[in-house]
Amino acid sequence: MTKHELRGLTRRQLLSRSLAAAGSIAITGAGFVAAPNAAWAVEVKVITPAQMATLMQMARDIYPHDQVADSFYAVAVKGYDAEDRKALVEAGIAELDAAAKALGHADYVSIGWEEDRVKVLQSLETTAFFQTVRAGLVTGLYNQKDLWPIFGYEGESFSKGGYIERGFNDIDWL
């Protein structure tokens, strides 16, 4: 391990410990949220790294796909890091954490089990914040072309000549 890598690792470990309750999916630092394995990082400019990490956890809990990496969820909620969304995010996450406290937790991201976080979300299901985040994810998450192959979806086919010679009727188990 080079000094550079070691320094990086140390910095991430420090950042990790600096948070009282880091979520399982992300490490937050000044101005960014990063994967514990450094596979990706999201820079935030308007909202706080902790808020971004909460949004990412919320996104995964709304549309959980265990085979989908955090980076896709990060892309899906990146748009909330904007001046015109800041108030919505601040108020919404305050509401989310208050709901978590009401159910006996410290805050939302520190809840260990998904089913317990889902109970918090269910208590907020009719709020504008929840509905905005959920509705935004329908396109924000599932319309990422890089995500489609994970589900086997092949996308555009015209440029490949359609499927007339590429298996439109290749089912073999009937």
Add this chain to the structure above:
Amino acid sequence: MATFDLNDDSVVVIIGTGAGGGVLANELAQKGVKVVALEAGGRYLPEDYINDEWDSFTQLAWLDARTTSGDWRVARDFSGLPAWIVKAVGGTTTHWAGASIRFQDHEWKALTTYGAVEGANLLDWPIDGAEMAPWYEKAETKLGVTRTGDRAGLPGNNNFKVFEKGALALGYKEVHTGRMAINSAEYDGRMACQQTGFCFQGCKWGAKWSAAYTDIPAGEATGNLEVRDRSHVARILHDDAGRVTGVEYFDKDGALQMQKARIVCVAGNSFESPRLLLNSASSMFPDGLANSSGMVGRNYMRHTTGSVYAIFDKPVKMWRGTTMAGIVQDEARHDPSRGFVGGYELETLSLGLPFMAAFLNPGGWGRSFTTALDHYQNMAGMWIVGEDMPQLKNGVTLSETKDQHGLPVANVHFDDHPNDIAMRNHATKQGVAIYEAVGATRAFPTPPYPSTHNLGTNRMSEKPQDGVVNKWGQTHDIANLFVSDGSQFTTGAAENPTLTIVALAIRQADHIAAEMSAGTI
């Protein structure tokens, strides 16, 4: 391509260029009638179409404001989007799946066949199957419908094979790859289907019939048809004698223009056509044009729809190939012993992953939802399309909301009739049974999407007090005002409506040209 003067009062003005208006425009032009077709949308051709669900939706869909009310789930999940239809030259023939089946004879006479149904405003059409047979044949020839004439059926794709095996296991007999306006072999200068999928996004091969690249250019080539795209008609004008004289429209630059006309034909679909008639109210016609019956905007039908998706333990890859080339017709019969009047078709259907996420269970979230998508490639799908009941309360009224031109938009109200619910429940149960017969491990009764079959809001009737237009689509009230789209439908039948809209348009063109020659209009 012809151009006509705004003051030329010898032209027929057609509003809308889809299955009704686009075909009517070409048919009239072929007969030497001068036509100005005004189309609210832009012009897109196969090279413009996009193999991507959301990008295509943004390109083609009618996204101008509409509002909704009623107990249908669309009003809750897609409150501003009651329909998934197209704003473009060629209208929804760019988006349609191509299923082209004739009404059954008894469906022209719903009131007589079914008897009065409480809460439904059933009526017999003033025409019947025998009268329509030759027009259907012309329509099938125009569209190149497979399994009609000497045209072969399409080959079955993976989704069809699953559907077919399950349907046959249940004992269904009328199971095949459909009568489709999608070429199984080169036809009319257009190539055969390449099994690309994306039928709903505009066929990039031109293998599916669409007015956008068949009837529209054919009409323009005669020198008798001028299509003005991005021209949104605001109002139909009339004189003191109560005859229509022209239309006011916003041109592509947003400027208000007035085009004079000898005859006006409205073909903007079942939302925009009644909206336009209502927005054309005047001191002489305070309730809107052609509305002495009070039926403009009423009796809206959208077909009893729904989908069934199911997951199997092995891959299906339903998105590959022709989207809707698969049908079970056994349930299309009228058999009240099933607990409802009328019948339904089951047709193969698939959505790509992005639209599956939006439409499988709108508003759904959590693992119940996401584990369904996890097995997307093992999924098969079908669509239910059945006859729904016309109801007086269902329809189009003018909303408080205004569009970009300041015109009141359509509010679309729909409540399911108990017959619709009973039919949907039956069809869903049968659909699930089909898939379970092939080993489905999980099935999804998916609620109706924003409507694609929009019918009945200017319905055809024998008597002027029962509807808006007569057997020719001519309004009962105004001799030189016609309706030329699916809003003419007296009842909806179980079949996908485009073939019938096209057949009616060909027939109407014949009638209008003859009456013009005779000098009666």
